[in-house]
Amino acid sequence: MNRRQFINLILGGGALGCLASAVYPVLRYMMPPEQVEADPDSIKVGSTKDFPAGSSKIFKFGRKPVIVIRDLKGGFHALTATCTHLDCIVQYQKENDIVWCACHNGKYDLSGKNVSGPPPRPLDRFEVKVSGDEVAVVRTA
């Protein structure tokens, strides 16, 4: 290798290193790392005192929000909190004892069944276990 070839090799390697140091961060930014999130089978959502009759709360269950409802008779219900129409967050309407989506006036009964409006299918249901004072939401099958 003569002197010219050696200098070309050093300059070419340096240019390649500069290019890689500029391109690598851009590629890493465009491809974020996969997030590993726990997908539990059950979550504790509080005590029965936290749920007076006619109330509801929304919790994160894995990657999805779940609405826990205590109806006016004291029964517990847990449903996916995202509307099956366009994924808006639903809410419990105590006055009508229904689950309501404000986006397009979609309505579900407390079993999650779509009863009016555009939602195409029912909300997913979860089991609510009350042991002593503690309330837990459990994934069904």
Ligand code: FES
């Ligand atoms: S998003 Fe719920 S009714 Fe349209």
